[in-house]
Amino acid sequence: MTTQFRRRLTSAGASRWSWLCPWAAVALAAAVLALWGLAWWSALLAALLLVCPALLLWGLFVVRLDPLTASEPAPATHGILMNWAAPFYDGGCRAMGLGRGFRLETLEHAALRAGERVLDVGCGTGVLTRLAAEAVGPTGQVLGIDPSRRMIAVARRNAERTGSRAEFRLAAVEALPFAEASFDAVLASAMLHHLPPELKRSGLAEVYRMLRPGGRLLAVDIDRPANRLWWLLIWPLRLMPETAPNLRGEVPAYLREAGFERIEVRGRRAGWLSYWLAFKPQA
Ligand SMILES: C[S@@+](CC[C@H](N)C(=O)[O-])C[C@H]1O[C@@H](n2cnc3c(N)ncnc32)[C@H](O)[C@@H]1O
Structure with a gap:
């Protein structure tokens, strides 16, 4: 080539x-x-x-x-984009057991309240973003960002089709185009394992900056597998710089490094995913 x-x-x-x-x-x-x-x-x-x-x-x-999305500039990033998968991403998730039940469980852990302002980083096709918009109601606001043109295109098309109030922008987590302390909660669903170590650091630092004091991040992502069968199934991910830190169980260390406190493991799913809830300290 x-x-x-x-x-x-x-x-x-x-x-x-x-x-x-x-x-x-x-x-x-x-x-x-x-x-x-x-x-x-x-x-x-x-x-x-x-x-x-x-x-x-x-x-x-x-x-x-x-x-x-043709008229908007797409941010440059070293994260793994999913442009190619956008047209069949939702079907793929459902086939892997990560359908509506997974999204509802994620929102349950995030405990969103009516009127909150929420950011969904690496929102993909926006399934979770749309459900979050329902959870915060008409007085709240939910924004999804992703650097992948086609993911954002699918997200916008689906939001329009379903009459969702969720909004979508092309942006990368390591350079968020929003004012400091402007969100009550941030969601990061299956996004951290798309970032190499330096972007996990700068991305989480940006998420921390976006949150108001006392605000929370709900992250769900790959973690140390629960048993040998899962180790066997997903060991090739140890070879990639983006996924290896997750498999070594290092996500909480990255969260601490960004400044988060009270990092709670809220639950596990399918033997290879964990939910973390992390708080920005009160000022
Ligand atoms: C596995 S998908 C998860 C999508 C969605 N959050 C979900 O739960 O289905 C990972 C997403 O992370 C996005 N991504 C990759 N690099 C990123 C970055 N630097 N900033 C934000 N998102 C990024 C990809 O484009 C992709 O849409």
């Missing part, structure tokens, strides 16, 4: 490794078909025939989404 092509991919919000995905999908489909009994060359041909239309459909989705 030429440097120029790599640069174009990255400036479009794709990760350095995005170009590998279609080939990985073809290889996986071919391997499954070969194991199923097809000769390797017919397995490869069938895999190409299966994967190409799927990619075409995905491309059509993406082309429809792009105009929704």
Whole structure:
């Protein structure tokens, strides 16, 4: 891959490794078909025939989404973006058992109250953001931010479709475009494991700055797996700088370093996620 092509991919919000995905999908489909009994060359041909239309459909989705954020500048970040996954992200979450039940449990731990001002950092398609907007009611305000154009495009489209009052902006957690101490609560759902260590530090410092004294952060993210089976299933994540600190159980240390106090583990989910509630001290 030429440097120029790599640069174009990255400036479009794709990760350095995005170009590998279609080939990985073809290889996986071919391997499954070969194991199923097809000769390797017919397995490869069938895999190409299966994967190409799927990619075409995905491309059509993406082309429809792009105009929704085209006029806004997208922030540069070293966090892992999910542009490519935006069209089918919600379905993927539900398939992994992270559907509505997971969102409602998250909100229960955040204990949002009517009239509160809430920020959802790394909001993705905005499922949690929309539910948070319902929780704070018409007197409250909920803003979702994400640096991924397509995530924000899907979030806005869904908010409009459902008549939600949640608002969405293109922004990165390490450079939040809001006034200091302007939120009662911040939500960070499955976002911290997308940040390399230096961004976990600067992102959490920004979240701390945004909160009013006594305000709270509810983070739910990957933690040390609860048992050996989960260790086996998710050990490859130890190889990535973004996820390795989570698997070493270092999230509370990052929260403390940002200045948070009273860091409580509120619960666990699925053997590999934890909920943390952390407070900014009263002035
Ligand atoms: C796994 S998704 C979680 C989305 C959503 N919060 C949820 O619970 O479904 C992680 C999100 O973090 C976003 N992200 C990556 N780098 C970020 C950064 N520097 N600041 C804020 N969000 C970031 C990605 O674009 C992606 O939408």
